[in-house]
Amino acid sequence: MARPRRSFFAYASALLGLLSLMGVACFHFPDLLTSREFRAVYNEQFARHLLLVGLAAAFIMGTLAILRDRNKRIATIGVGSATLAVLLGGSNVQFDAIGQTPYSLGLDWFVLSLFFSALVFVPLERYLGKHVLSPLRPGWRTDVGYFFMSHVLVQFILILVTASTSTIAGLAAFPALKTLIQSMPVWLQFLIAVFVADMAQALLHRAYHNTPWLWRFHAVHHSSRHMDWLAGSRIHFVEIVMTRSCVLLPLLVLGFSTPAINAYVILVGLQAVLAHANLGIRFGWLEYLLVLPRYHHWHHARQQEYVDVNYAIHLPLVDMLMGTFKLPRDQREWPQEYGVMKLETVPKGLLNQHLMPFRARRTFDEYVD
Template sequence: MLTFIVRYGYVPFMLLGINGAAIALAASGAPKWSLVALILFAVVCSFAAERALPYESSWNAPGPDRFRDAVHAFVNESLILVSVAVIPLMAAVIPFDGLWPSGLPFVVQVVFAVLVADFGITVVHLISHKVGWLWRFHAVHHSLERFYGMNGLMKHPVHQTFETAGGVLPLILLGMPVPVASALAVCVAVQLLLQHSNADYRIGPLRPILALNAGHRFHHLKWAGIGDVNFGLFTLIWDHLFRTYSFDPEKRFSSDDLGMAAKPDYPDDYLGQLAEPFRRQT
């Protein structure tokens, strides 16, 4: 019974339950700490699902990367929350009235924000695989050698800033309210947990549409060019349009498929990963 619940209920619980709670809290003006607590609860649920129904049991084994990934997650989630905090300051310097659809129901505004952010982040992500100096920062994320929820935020803070800007700046220019941004921050955190989850869940006919773990594993294939697929954060809509969508239902992943073949000795400690993009490239 537990296996069945995780396989078919975990994704709806996270996408509808956790995100729904975030939307309700943000709409009611709840204190920001309640949204932080909700993210922490989502992390606990992520670990529980991965242990109840792992895709690859060895990816659940604690290793030296656990502390590193926790630091990455803390730093980068803090950057996301800071970006929410500075929205009123950014809005104050916009030289025109925003075009935000404030007349729509709050939940629709959040869905609109998710779709706009999805496009901006997908484009920055795709460009990061094409432009050398951006790739050096993004490569931190591709150095992972096991696939589990916490490494969704295993990113260099410089690249995290660029991705966040790609998704959030268009929304700020449109006049996104802070409560919508707060709900969006939780949605991003939940999506990263799901997208990199080691839980062997199923989403049926939504697999080619939602950017979740089955499709995102192909993005982490370690061979240059082969992993340049499935760039979307929330959806795979833009990957279908950009012709970067890829999926093979027969493919089974292991740690041998992950990482970077061109840099097998990429630093695996936090400070080493922060410094690596600034080192002379050979």
């Protein structure tokens, strides 16, 4: 018996309904659920208008799915979540002045990032994808969980990264070098910062692949059997902290200006999603200048000859200097399979994957497939 097709309207309604409910929660508890740094990026009116659009779309698409008798349970989640969001105040919810708290969650960062990322990449991958792949492909729930964790816990990640780098950066101060770098125009600082950070991350990345205990953490990232915009979110929490600390440390030691570092952070966010995206566009010579989807997809290929290549995140030049550059000349050639070489070494599920590096077991009965 053929499996019934999933309804786009039903799942879109569920996504928008749940995100709208989270958005209302952010209005009710802004000091606890929203990130102070990210609040500076948007204003209240923008958030209210976006919330209104999300609520209306959740109701309309959920109702259409129910009337068409398609994935009614999923559609009901969307309509029910949107209804609860309206009952809790909807886009007209009022909130008091935002107070100061020692810690807060980045729920607003999660809601807006997931909404706009899906809005951009779901259509792009639908029409420009190299592989025919549903947004609801196997493992998508796990990757949404990773996306949620990395965004909601953003402040705690920053605290850990800052704590691990600030002392070392202070001890390794080079005033003359910092003065020289900060005398450069911001665009030049940015370019140098990209190269320095990419070299640092590529060296650590190669260590992840060649050091058994580090590989146990990094194997989680490589365990995704499908590559799309969401797959890049699958990263162990320990690896997030280690990698960001390793990348930030040389930037702080060398004294790059805040605007240059902020520009680099924006590039990291964009390129991390793009490099994993399922986009079959032929970029020509740009593939040798920037890390683009096909380049990074070969790093994730489940093929023995590609297990120790393409470590760069931004610049293929870094791999060329390290002797780890490898890319088929034929731009029509893409990997046919992704994932770790030994599938049974990585269990299913976010919690099990986070516990995996600390367990004595080396194989699992329920593993990624």
